[in-house]
Amino acid sequence: MATVELRFTALPEHVRTARLVAAAVARRAGVDESVLDEVRLAVGEACSRAVGLHRLHGLESPVRVSLTEDEKKFSIEVADEVPETGSPSAPGRHGEAAGHPAPVSDEAGEGDMGLAVISGLVDDFEVTAGGTGGTIRMSWPTVPPPLAT
Amino acid sequence: MDLSLSTRTVDNRTVVEVGGEIDVYTAPKLREQLVELVNDGSYHLVVDMEGVDFLDSTGLGVLVGGLKRVRAHEGSLRLVCNQERILKIFRITGLTKVFPIHTSVEEAVAATD
Numbered sequence: 369m370a371t372v373e374l375r376f377t378a379l380p381e382h383v384r385t386a387r388l389v390a391a392a393v394a395r396r397a398g399v400d401e402s403v404l405d406e407v408r409l410a411v412g413e414a415c416s417r418a419v420g421l422h423r424l425h426g427l428e429s430p431v432r433v434s435l436t437e438d439e440k441k442f443s444i445e446v447a448d449e450v451p452e453t454g455s456p457s458a459p460g461r462h463g464e465a466a467g468h469p470a471p472v473s474d475e476a477g478e479g480d481m482g483l484a485v486i487s488g489l490v491d492d493f494e495v496t497a498g499g500t501g502g503t504i505r506m507s508w509p510t511v512p513p514p515l516a517t
Numbered sequence: 518m519d520l521s522l523s524t525r526t527v528d529n530r531t532v533v534e535v536g537g538e539i540d541v542y543t544a545p546k547l548r549e550q551l552v553e554l555v556n557d558g559s560y561h562l563v564v565d566m567e568g569v570d571f572l573d574s575t576g577l578g579v580l581v582g583g584l585k586r587v588r589a590h591e592g593s594l595r596l597v598c599n600q601e602r603i604l605k606i607f608r609i610t611g612l613t614k615v616f617p618i619h620t621s622v623e624e625a626v627a628a629t630d
């Protein structure tokens with residue numbers, strides 16, 4: 369099992385860097401070329417959501433992205449440090465999922481739309497929320513390199 | 518890659534040509550452009566996305582916001598896009614039912630509701 373970990377300050381300009389790194393590591397891990405666009409989009413959505421949550425809560429701690437390769441799959445974990453609140457922390461704001469407020473903007477509920485995009489793209493996808501923050505986990509199958517003969 | 522924006526008028530329609538990546542960092546620039554156009558009285562917009570390399574949900578949110586604004590003035594917002602990877606995002610979010618999507622600027626400009 370090999371891991372690449374990336375930590376970045378919750379700034380929108382760093383989300384692109386996370387996308388590029390994730391796509392590069394996924395390609396190396398053997399994720400099919402046709403799926404790399406999906407990896408790029410899904411990790412971008414997860415990171416945008418985490419950045420939005422950190423900014424909404426005024427957190428200066430970084431967002432953490434783990435890219436893990438094992439024999440059969442390539443996994444990405446995007447972790448934020450916004451604790452589960454159990455109840456909406458900002459009454460009257462829209463776009464709040466159970467116990468975990470989504471980023472709010474003056475446009476559509478972008479945090480929720482981000483999750484909708486990920487769930488439409490990735491079959492193996494899970495969102496968890498806990499006392500230390502939330503995590504989005506997703507994985508893609510890898511194609512093993514051809515055996516040398 | 519950053520976002521590039523340019524506008525031109527074709528037959529009473531304002532065509533916004535977008536290039537580069539629309540994400541959480543660049544989407545505010547597109548939002549500003551759309552808001553400015555509507556504030557200046559351009560209510561029939563065609564957003565040409567042929568030069569867009571990447572689009573995420575933040576970009577979708579801005580386009581939905583733009584649509585909401587032009588509709589408040591009985592206007593329209595049409596998209597031009599032929600790229601499968603961009604169209605896929607509209608499809609999985611169900612937004613193909615919300616936006617008229619055309620294959621060329623000419624077709625979008627000529628279209629009427």
